[in-house]
Amino acid sequence: MMAALKRLMHLRGELLEEVSMARHVSWRAGGVVERFYTPVDIEDLSLFLQGLPPGEPVYFIGLGSNLLVRDGGLRGTVVHLHAALGDIHFEACDSRNGCAEQDADTHGVVYAQAGVASPKVARFAANHDLVGAEFLAGIPGTLGGALAMNAGCYGRETWEFVSLVQTIDRHGEVHARAPKEFDIAYRHVAAKPEREEWFLSAWLRLPKGDGAAAREEIKRLLAKRVASQPLALPNAGSVFRNPPGDFAARLIEGCGLKGFWIGQAQVSEKHANFIVNLGGASASDIESLIETVQQAVLDKTGVALEREVRIIGDK
Ligand SMILES: Cc1cc2nc3c(=O)[nH]c(=O)nc-3n(C[C@H](O)[C@H](O)[C@H](O)COP(=O)(O)OP(=O)(O)OC[C@H]3O[C@@H](n4cnc5c(N)ncnc54)[C@H](O)[C@@H]3O)c2cc1C
Incomplete structure (x- = not known):
């Protein structure tokens, strides 16, 4: 059915099954996912979505x-954007990109x-003498994923810099869409009012500054990650959100769970909020x-850890 759809709609992207x-x-x-589509560009993605049967579940991933x-x-269908939608460029402040023209001397x-x-x-930002986006260097996802998650670290978050999204x-x-059309909080982004839409692109408004210093900062932040995170084994970053005023890793470690494992999954010895695939x-x-970690932390400390990682599909 989907292959016929692809021919009928003259789609140029790649449709795979199973x-x-x-x-x-x-x-x-x-x-395994039933269908997996990698579009060629926005026009191709638009055609693909137009042709989907109404009840088809759709998940965008980076x-x-x-x-x-x-x-x-x-x-359903996974739409995979990492191998697609890869344009990046610099723009001067302009009312069309959500950055007021009078800010053009100080921002890009x-x-x-x-x-x-x-x-x-x-x-890219550092190479264009824009500062503030250095934290994104250590977040190993796509910008689409960072927009969906309001990804952040070291006191910075993605949506602090968003002036407009598509x-x-x-x-x-x-x-x-302007940022005010979303409810944005710590690792939380929801369209308001609720609507089923996915991110195609964003305009990030950043202060002009010292690009060389920004590149140094990127190096420093990456070295910090290598020292503190178990990057040699497959993982998904922090599994739990930090509860207000505390750190999930501290609570997990306090319960003696560092190194605890089930099957081939282990609470990292290096960082207790990471789970590694051995x-x-x-x-x-x-x-x-x-x-198990959630239950142990709840029993011992009374804190209900909330998952940051997203889990989908059937057991
Ligand atoms: C080693 C390591 C370190 C990490 N460090 C951090 C960190 O410091 N801070 C942090 O915040 N995160 C961190 N993460 C988690 C992760 O990298 C971020 O959440 C990242 O932004 C996810 O991007 P992604 O493209 O991989 O998204 P995916 O994992 O592919 O998707 C994540 C969610 O976003 C949705 N999504 C993806 N693309 C789109 C789109 N275009 N439109 C709408 N929804 C979409 C998906 O449906 C899914 O629900 C880390 C992960 C690892 C492995």
Whole structure:
């Protein structure tokens, strides 16, 4: 049915069936998705969405660095943006990109599409003498994922810099949206009013500054990560949000759970808010470990840890 749709709609992207999501998530674990579409550009993506049957579940993904698909797999279609939508360029402040013209002396704008890797956005900004986006260098996802998650670290968050975004809806229609059209908080972004739309691109308004210093800062932040995170084993970054005024890692460590494992999934010895795949972990190993940690922390401290990583699909 979908192959016929592809021919009928003259789609130029790649449509695959029965794709293992373990290949597309940083945990390197999990089930199979029924259909997997990589568009060529926004026009192609729009045509694809227009042709989808009304009930078809749709999931957009970037680099899968905050995502787990359960072992039973996922019904519907994954739209994969990392290998697509990769434009990035500099723009002067202009009312059309949400950055007032009178700010043009002090600010500049980076336009990036959702498939661009966040570290590339950080380097691009620094190379154009714009500062503030250095934190994105250590977040190994796409800008689309960073917009969906309000990704952040070291006191900075993605949406602090967003002046405008472009979204696409189920009917393939493209919209320009201002930040005020979203409810934005710590690792939380929701369209208001609620609507089913995905991110295509963003304009990031950044102060002009010392690009060489920004490049040094990127190096410093990356070195800090290498020293504190278990980057040699597959993981999905912080598993839990930090509860107000505290750190999930501190609570987990306090419960003696560093190094605790289920199957091939282990609470990292290096950073207790990371779960690593020791090799061949199932999504169920990882999810069981997440639930066990949540229960242990609740029992011992009374704090209900909330998941930051997204888990989808059937058990
Ligand atoms: C080693 C490591 C370190 C990390 N450090 C940090 C950190 O410091 N701070 C931090 O915030 N995160 C961190 N993360 C988590 C992760 O990198 C971020 O959440 C990242 O922004 C996810 O981007 P992605 O492209 O991989 O998204 P995915 O994992 O592919 O998707 C994540 C969610 O976003 C949705 N999504 C993806 N693209 C779109 C789109 N275009 N439109 C709408 N929804 C979309 C997906 O449906 C899913 O719900 C880390 C992860 C790793 C592995």
